[in-house]
Amino acid sequence: GAVVSQHPSRVICKSGTSVKIECRSLDFQATTMFWYRQFPKQSLMLMATSNEGSKATYEQGVEKDKFLINHASLTLSTLTVTSAHPEDSSFYICSAKRGGTDTQYFGPGTRLTVL
Amino acid sequence: LAKTTQPISMDSYEGQEVNITCSHNNIATNDYITWYQQFPSQGPRFIIQGYKTKVTNEVASLFIPADRKSSTLSLPRVSLSDTAVYYCLVGDGVTGGSYIPTFGRGTSLIVHP
Numbered sequence: 001g002a003v004v005s006q007h008p009s010r011v012i013c014k015s016g017t018s019v020k021i022e023c024r025s026l027d028f029q030a031t032t033m034f035w036y037r038q039f040p041k042q043s044l045m046l047m048a049t050s051n052e053g054s055k056a057t058y059e060q061g062v063e064k065d066k067f068l069i070n071h072a073s074l075t076l077s078t079l080t081v082t083s084a085h086p087e088d089s090s091f092y093i094c095s096a097k098r099g100g101t102d103t104q105y106f107g108p109g110t111r112l113t114v115l
Numbered sequence: 116l117a118k119t120t121q122p123i124s125m126d127s128y129e130g131q132e133v134n135i136t137c138s139h140n141n142i143a144t145n146d147y148i149t150w151y152q153q154f155p156s157q158g159p160r161f162i163i164q165g166y167k168t169k170v171t172n173e174v175a176s177l178f179i180p181a182d183r184k185s186s187t188l189s190l191p192r193v194s195l196s197d198t199a200v201y202y203c204l205v206g207d208g209v210t211g212g213s214y215i216p217t218f219g220r221g222t223s224l225i226v227h228p
Contacts (some may be wrong), residue, residue, distance in 0.1 A: 042216045044218040091156065103164055106161075107147065107158050108157055109156065
C-alpha cells in the first residue's frame with residue numbers, strides 16, 4: 001500500500017519561532033501533495049496544494065508568507081510555520097496523490113502546540 | 116466544486132451492518148467518490164473508491180446509483196474499533212486536473228457494545 005510519513009508527530013514551540021513539518025511518500029512518487037489543518041472536532045481544511053517543482057497554490061485565507069511550502073522532490077514536501085503564534089496550534093496533515101489516480105494517501109499528522 | 120452532505124452522526128451496535136450515505140448532487144462526469152476513515156489525532160485512512168455501480172473490498176462496499184448523485188458506504192458487521200469519523204470526498208479523476216479536495220463535516224459513527 002501507499003505510505004505517507006510526517007515528521008515530527010508532535011511539536012511544542014514558543015511563540016515567534018518557526019516550525020518545519022516534513023511529509024514524505026515512502027513507496028511511491030507523489031506529483032501532488034496537499035496540506036490540511038484540522039482544529040478539534042472539526043473537519044479537515046485544505047491549506048494548499050503542492051506540486052513538485054512549482055509554487056504551491058494556497059486556499060483563500062491562508063497566508064503564503066506565514067505557511068511556507070516547498071515541494072522539492074517527488075517524495076518530499078515541507079510546511080514551515082513561520083513566526084508561530086498560539087492560534088496556529090492545530091493538527092496539520094499532509095496527503096500525497098499518485099499520478100494517474102485520484103486517491104490521496106494521508107500522513108499520520110503533526111500536532112503543533114504554540115505556547 | 117462538488118459539495119458533499121452526510122449525516123453528522125450515527126449509532127450502531129457491534130455485529131450490525133452500517134450504511135452511511137453521502138449526497139453529492141453536483142458531481143462532475145470525471146469525479147470519483149472516495150471514502151476515508153479518521154480516528155482522533157490520526158490522518159484519514161483510505162477505505163474505498165468508486166465511480167459507478169458497486170465496489171467491494173476487504174473492509175467495505177460502496178454503492179453508487181446510476182445518477183451518481185449519492186453514494187452509500189456499507190460496513191458489514193461493525194466492531195467497536197470502527198468507531199470513527201467517516202468522510203466522503205468527490206474529486207476530479209483526470210490526471211493533472213485542477214483537483215481541489217474539499218472535506219465535508221463527515222459522519223461520526225459510534226459503535227456500542
